[in-house]
Amino acid sequence: MPSIKFTYFDGRGLGEVNRVMLAAGGIKYEDVRLHESKWAGMKPTTPMGELPLLEVDGKTICQSNSIARYIAREAGLAGKSSLDQAEVDMIMEGVRSLFDKAAQIFILPEAEKAARKKKLEEKEAPELLEYLNKLASNKGYFVGDQLTAADIALYVNYESVGSLTIALPSLDKYPNLKKVADNVKANPGIAKWLKERPVTTY
Amino acid sequence: MPDYKLTYFNGKGTAELVRLVFAAGGIVYEDVRLQQDQWPELKPKTPMGQVPILEVEGTMLCQSNSIARYVAKLAGLAGKTPLDQARVDMIMDGMEDLGKKGHGVYWEKDEEKKAEKKKDYEETFLPQFYTCMNKLVGDSGHFVGNELTLADITFFNMTTLVGNYMKLPNVDEFSGLKKVMDHVTSNPGIAKWLKERPETPF
Numbered sequence: 001m002p003s004i005k006f007t008y009f010d011g012r013g014l015g016e017v018n019r020v021m022l023a024a025g026g027i028k029y030e031d032v033r034l035h036e037s038k039w040a041g042m043k044p045t046t047p048m049g050e051l052p053l054l055e056v057d058g059k060t061i062c063q064s065n066s067i068a069r070y071i072a073r074e075a076g077l078a079g080k081s082s083l084d085q086a087e088v089d090m091i092m093e094g095v096r097s098l099f100d101k102a103a104q105i106f107i108l109p110e111a112e113k114a115a116r117k118k119k120l121e122e123k124e125a126p127e128l129l130e131y132l133n134k135l136a137s138n139k140g141y142f143v144g145d146q147l148t149a150a151d152i153a154l155y156v157n158y159e160s161v162g163s164l165t166i167a168l169p170s171l172d173k174y175p176n177l178k179k180v181a182d183n184v185k186a187n188p189g190i191a192k193w194l195k196e197r198p199v200t201t202y
Numbered sequence: 203m204p205d206y207k208l209t210y211f212n213g214k215g216t217a218e219l220v221r222l223v224f225a226a227g228g229i230v231y232e233d234v235r236l237q238q239d240q241w242p243e244l245k246p247k248t249p250m251g252q253v254p255i256l257e258v259e260g261t262m263l264c265q266s267n268s269i270a271r272y273v274a275k276l277a278g279l280a281g282k283t284p285l286d287q288a289r290v291d292m293i294m295d296g297m298e299d300l301g302k303k304g305h306g307v308y309w310e311k312d313e314e315k316k317a318e319k320k321k322d323y324e325e326t327f328l329p330q331f332y333t334c335m336n337k338l339v340g341d342s343g344h345f346v347g348n349e350l351t352l353a354d355i356t357f358f359n360m361t362t363l364v365g366n367y368m369k370l371p372n373v374d375e376f377s378g379l380k381k382v383m384d385h386v387t388s389n390p391g392i393a394k395w396l397k398e399r400p401e402t403p404f
Contacts, residue, residue: 090264094265135250
């Protein structure tokens, strides 16, 4: 296993799915948390002017979703066959769209925020969670019968959306998704990380 | 009966990338184009209430980029090593950002804001983005390795789509990107598809 350095701001945000997967895979890495003041100086040195970054084997990977897929493969969480991997992928993209919508709303001016927030909380999120609940098995796995990056993505994104002050429906309404969350939390590497990770504002 | 059935509306939109990859890989597939009035009946049967979907081996995949990555693996266009695949991925995600931002401008309702956003997108964002992406092209004229990958095809597709409603920088001024475009359009499968694909309003 080559040495891995993961760089993001000091928060969960777009970085946390990766940190949780690294924990699930028992992969040691350098968890670099950049202070905002250092970002301007670092930005032009990055491939696309953004964080997070993954440095491995002398190469730099950007784009949180791409980093997530790479780590998932390294951690054995990507799905076994190409088709399984595509299913894991599609779930990850679906749950990520929830986070992206919430993040867009978060930065809107107050006047526009209320209406968009209502639409997400009352229509878009419940609809998507309903679809996702059907895609998860009643054992609490999206693909196959083992933990994959899809399950982890659901747990982490659900948590992150909550921290963007969007009131999502409780997972108790979606029994399969509730089991997914329980399976994620019960993974030993993840349970340890959830207990020990720094407490941050987002 | 082909092993792969792609369903989308009668347009390029988010399905065209998949069609291009099938073409580059010389893989036969069923290219189903829905009428608008067929959609309400199909929607609840899809994994996440969206198209495109790909039906393969009795499973339905959704999320256009996940489908594209899957087909790219079938076609040998996904990148050779896990790290190469991550780099192909990150280029795709970068292009997704370009598309999303362009959409944001396109769908802006306030005419004054829209004009402002369009100016910023065309005069500031796009030149910076092209400069950044140009640096990521290798000497081979490909984004990753020495052969065509999904990364090159995504650059071609996304810029072509956005170019329908935005003024793009002149790719001749970016030697790396020009090579990428030439490689894509001269791929025999893609060249044939570009000549034969249906003319559609979007």
